[in-house]
Amino acid sequence: MTPARPSSAPRGRRRARALSATVVAATAGSLITVTAPAAEAAVTCASPVFQRQFFANTTFSGTPKKTDCDSKIDQNWGTGAPATGLPSNYFGVRWTVTRDFGSGGPFALPVETRDGIRVYVDDVRKVDIWKNVSTTQSKTVNVTIPAGKHTLRIDFVNWTGSANVKFAYTPRTSTTVDTTKPLVPTAPALTYTSSYQAKFSWSANKEMDLAGYRVYRRLKSGSYPAQPLATTTSTSFTDTTVPATGDTYAYEVRAYDKAGNTSAGTADQYVATADRTGPAAPTGLTAHGDLPGMVIEWKPVTGATAYELYEKSATTGAYTLLKRQSGTSYIHYVSADATRHTYAVRAFDAAGNPSAYSATVTSDGIDRTAPASPTSLEATVDTSQVRLSWQVPSSMRDELDNDARFVVYRAQGTSLGADPAAITCENESSTSDSGSGTYTFQCYDRAAVLDTVYTYGVAVRDGRGNESAVSDTVTVTTSDRVPPRPVTGLKATPRGDGTLLSWDKPAADEDVVAYHAQRGVRQADGTVKWQGPYLPCVDGKDDPLAILCIDVPDGETYVYAVTAEDQWGNELPITNSSVPNVTSTELSLEPADAVGSDPGPIAGGGGWQASEAISGAYWRCTDPVACEDIKEFRISRWNQQTGTYEPLATVPSDGGTTSQYYRDETQPLGETSFYQVIGVRADGTTTAAGHPFTVRPDLV
Incomplete structure (x- = not known):
């Protein structure tokens, strides 16, 4: 197989592509070729440092030539x-930064520039100087930046000529401009160290005008003081002064700025301190000789649960523990040998922390201590003497057994004065009350003059001659022999329940x-034969100037007199010519058939009692033979208005001669009720009537 041919692109294009990676410069007739650096890695700048970008144009387009x-x-x-690879004219520089402004507030944006500058806050243009100039231009713009994070962008361009730029953003801290409080500090944390210190920390605030922090401390149960515990620019504070008392303390921190604005406090942070603090040192330590020994006392200390009493050696200065106790007094049983003794006391709280020692006190064993004063002095006056009584605690028994005695003082008038005289008080006696732990003593002053104002007081003098202060005093007026003056305005008013006597106020x-x-x-010769003071004459219930002499209103005429008695038993005799009397005739209310003895076998009784209670009517059968076959009794009550007996009830006979009784629930108050009782035999025949009566008085 024939291999594939490489690209058939023209050589010139490949060369041009290769030359693009080089910079060619002419220097002194020579050609220098410099290889461009590789592409830069991304640059990040930690806020508040600006990220700066250089551009080879004034439109900030394309990839920055440099970023730092x-x-x-x-x-x-x-x-x-401004940087390698940039032209000296027609370039741009951009700065950006994103930062947290905390609570924000008023800021100043001052600029100096040649040529153009634009400043943006969150892409909103705040400063705009955008022209080619030959001299530096200056301007300051005031803005308000909200709380939180915001981005600043500063664009600078140079078109031609010299290039310089200056920019800042600074808080405005005048108190008339800045009224924005800092944010509350975050992340408060509190720890209690092994050295009994409280370490308080928090995160730093972001405000640029922050001046510092104020730390406050309070008891958990209290409130924060106006003044801070500490002021710091750090984000932590160690409280070396927190008391180790076992109390719980709360802390908070507040931020404040240069204008004096202060944030709210952080959430309370609590620390429970160790109890390493003893109570206050006892005060008021005293030592004085007394009959049983040295009496040592001191004032109670708040929070103390125990005390330790020490004797201090006069030669070595060493302390010897005498007693650990919860009370604030102690008797050191030392003899009265004039030897001086020095004492000190300290207190302990519930956690066992001791106080400092009290100031020492020195005393000898000689008894110079007066006993406590008697209490509860009372004086009772009768017709011939004044009885005095007072109390002392049972703990004084030792003093009394060792020649202590009471001294009774008396002075004429309403006070004892500065130098009262002691008197002889006869028949002194005592009683004890184990329940209250007291002795009660009494004696009689039989030398007091009649009708005289006296003031009494009692003191105790122990066997060493130490005398107590005088008790609280009591003032009395002794009895007299002068009876009250005769009453005036005496009147007698006949009523259905007797005769009412009344008189004027004295x-x-x-x-x-x-x-x-x-x-x-009243006798024929005009004199009065008095019937004695034991008549049923009853004092008024509500009116002290009235007496009701209870009697059956049967038309009798009597003479009445009233005498007054004072608290000493003085009273004018009834025969004294100055005692007024009044003659009064009773009402005549008895029915005609009730006068004289009852002729038949039924005998009616009568009477009254010195109260307003219903008393009822009584009768009895006097002839056993005649009464044997009586089966029942018919009871009627006399009606004065109609002049007739009106039936009330029928009650069975008990068949004997004992008294029988009927309770008249409708008996009128303040009246005498006359009754008729008739026996009814089995064959329907009736006996002669009996006539009981009863008085129900109305006590005024």
Whole structure:
């Protein structure tokens, strides 16, 4: 087989194709041939570095002659070519960059150019100087760039002559122009280190006008303070001051720019700290001698669950633990030998962290401590003496067993004054209350003058002569022997339940505690025979100036008098001529057939009680033979308006002579009810009537 012939293309065409790979230049009459480099690899430039492309034309057409990276646009090529292989005239250079502008904001785009320049933001033209010039042209355009990523493109061309170009994009940071806050920092992270520090980190913001970051810290239960914990330009911060208290703390970071705009805070980041911090050192440490020994006390410390009390050696300065306890007082049982003792105390929290030691205190064992004051002092006045009572805690038993005694002070007037006098209080006695842990003491002042204002106080003096402060005082007025003045305006009003006595209100200075009424009968000689104070005269229920003397309204005439009694039992005798009396005749309401004794075998009873309760009617059969065959009783009540007995009920007989009872549920209040009781025999015949009655008083 004949092999295939190669292409029959003309030789000249193959040569021309071969020459296309060379550059021919004439230099000093010689011909130099330079081989062109191979095609360039793709060039990528890390933002914010520009990618720069060189074109051998002013239309940016075709493949760039060269591509490289340019950190800033500030070149002056003069009249030369900007790069090897490009002409010195009629060339173009294009810069592009895509970057994240963060929150964006106002920017300035300043340019200087000879010849033409065009600046685009996301393919939107912002600067346009596009002409062949012989001098450098300058211009600044202000723009607002939105948040996020955007692409800048800068096209520069040189037509003829010198070529230079300068461009920048810079944030405008004037506070009157820039009001755009930075974006919230992202990716916050917080760790707690083994050295009890909090390491806080976040991603860098993209804003070009960013000034830095502010870090804030708060307790989980609190709020962020106005001032930041730290200000930094870094994207991390290590908090070396976070307290190791076992509390949880929250952190956030805020970005701020050169115009002073501040972003919102990041989401809270929490760290639970280790508890390595003890409570505050105790304060208020005191030591003083007392009967049982050295009494040591201090103020409670917030968060403390235990305390350790130490005695400090006067010679070596070493501390010896006396007691670990939860309370804030301790008795060091040392003798009263005047030896000085020095103490210190420290506190512990629930995690076992100790506080610093308190300030030391030094004291001797001599008892210079006054007992606690008595409490609950009371004074009760009767007709001849003043009874005083007070309380002390049962813990004072040791003092009392070691010659402590009470000192009672009395002064005339409403205060003890600066130097009260001690008095003899007789018949001192005591009782104990184990439930409340107290002793109650009492005594009697029998030397007090009548009708005098006194103020009392009580102190305790221990066996070493240390006296307590005086208790709270009490002021009383002793009794007198002057009875209240006679009542005025005494009136007697007859009623259906007796006679109502009333009188005027006494003067304000009267110390009346009770009123007493008496009833009597006027004799022929004009004197009154009083029937005694034990009549059923009852104080008013709501009216303190009224007494009801309960009685059957049967038309009797009586004399009434009222006397006043004060708190000391003073009262004018009823026979005193200054005591007023009033004569009153009762209403006459009894039915005619009820007057005198009941003639038949049924005897009616009567009465009342000193209350408004319904009391009922009673009767009994007096003749066993006559009453034996009575089967029932008919009960009626007298109606004063109609003048008749009106039936109420029928009750069976009990067949005997014991009292029988009927409860009249309709018995009127404030009236005397008169009843008629008739026995009914088995054969239908009836007995003579009995007449019980009862008074149901209306207590005013």
